[in-house]
Amino acid sequence: MDWDKLRIFHAVADAGSLTHAGDVLHLSQSAVSRQIRALEESLNTTLFHRHARGLILTEQGELLFDATTAMNKRLDAASARIRDSEEEVFGELRVTTTIGFGTLWLAPRLTKLYEQYPDLNIDLMLEEKVLDLPMREADVAIRMKEPSQADLVRKRLMSVRMRLYATQSYLEQHGEPENLADLHDHRLICQNVNSEQIGAGASFVTSLLANDVTKMLYVNNYFGVLQAVTHDLGIGVLPDYLIQDFPDLVRVGEHIESAEVPVYLAFPEELRQSKRIAAFRDFVQEEIILHRKQLRDKEIS
Structure with a gap:
């Protein structure tokens, strides 16, 4: 199957419009339309219902869009691993955790991480919903329970009450x-x-x-x-x-x-060698050690 046609199909399905997809891809509407027609002919199926208000995926189109979405996420993961330098930490790291932990504990401490790695960009996604790490909805998560998925690297960080x-x-x-x-x-x-x-x-x-x-x-x-x-x-x-x-x-x-509520850090197995993941993991662990020490010192005093 032609990768270029799949890339164009994904953009059209995501935008719901030939024109908008063309803008994203820097192609004319007619060029995009030709590629979609060629893909439909090669598959001998219709991928879109065409309406005046835009394009709607057919059942076959939905199946192909699910596949191209998964492919894009895998490619993003591979790209992230390739971009990770052997000695430098840079680029985007998508971190998900709960609103409470993210706003009240993690975010106030990120200054230290940025001081150490000024070229690292954190995309902090705060919500109670558990995002799917293997599907690359996020790169790393801090969760208030042990992750159930088998293909994740996990480490217990602390306990909360x-x-x-x-x-x-x-x-x-x-x-x-x-x-x-x-x-x-x-x-x-x-x-x-x-x-x-x-x-x-x-x-x-x-x-x-x-x-x-x-x-x-x-x-x-x-x-x-x-x-x-x-x-x-x-x-x-x-x-x-x-x-x-x-x-x-x-x-x-x-x-x-x-x-007691266990707190875990988790990330996909495929990102085990990521320098950005390692930097974030080490930072969080060091901050938790410091957190515990300060609490012990306060109790003693």
Whole structure:
């Protein structure tokens, strides 16, 4: 099958228009149209339904588009490996993790990584959805559970627990609950149990709500919960890794916490030799070691 025709087909299918695909490929509309017709003839099938508003893939076109999409992702992976210098770290690295961990722990620490590797460009994709690493939706992930796919390199980084936090000023004004039953007198700030989040967090919130909590503020990510807590709106459910960077937070209830949540770094097996992956992995591990040391020093002092 002609690779050039497949490349043009993919661009047309992605754009939904001969004209837009031509702009991307720097080809005339007629040239693009000729290549599509030639591909259809070679396959003896129709790949597009043609409408006034654009092009729609046929069932056969969908099958071919799935194949060209997978091919492009594999080519991107190969290209990334080829571009990786033996001694330098440069280019784009797509990192995915949760909104909370990405905004509250990872992003504030990236200054150190950029100082060490100024030619590295991070594309930080923050969402609760688990992206498909083997299909190259991202290069590397930090996940709040062990990845289930077999073709991934994985490393356990740390453990996290959800705990209750408030500001000192809030507690001085409203009092500190002595037990779970006292939460009835406070506003609980947390993610809705039906929102997309780690299971341990949802289970923890469910257990708290069983204590006749009536005043609530739901926020769909931990960054929002933190903002509400720091503005004295109530007691928030937050991950314990925050306490190092937000020392004004006060833990509420010494023994009130979620189950342990393992944090893993993972990337596709095919990127095992990538210098960019290695640089990012080493950076994260070093920051976690420093994080743990600072927490131990704080506990001792």
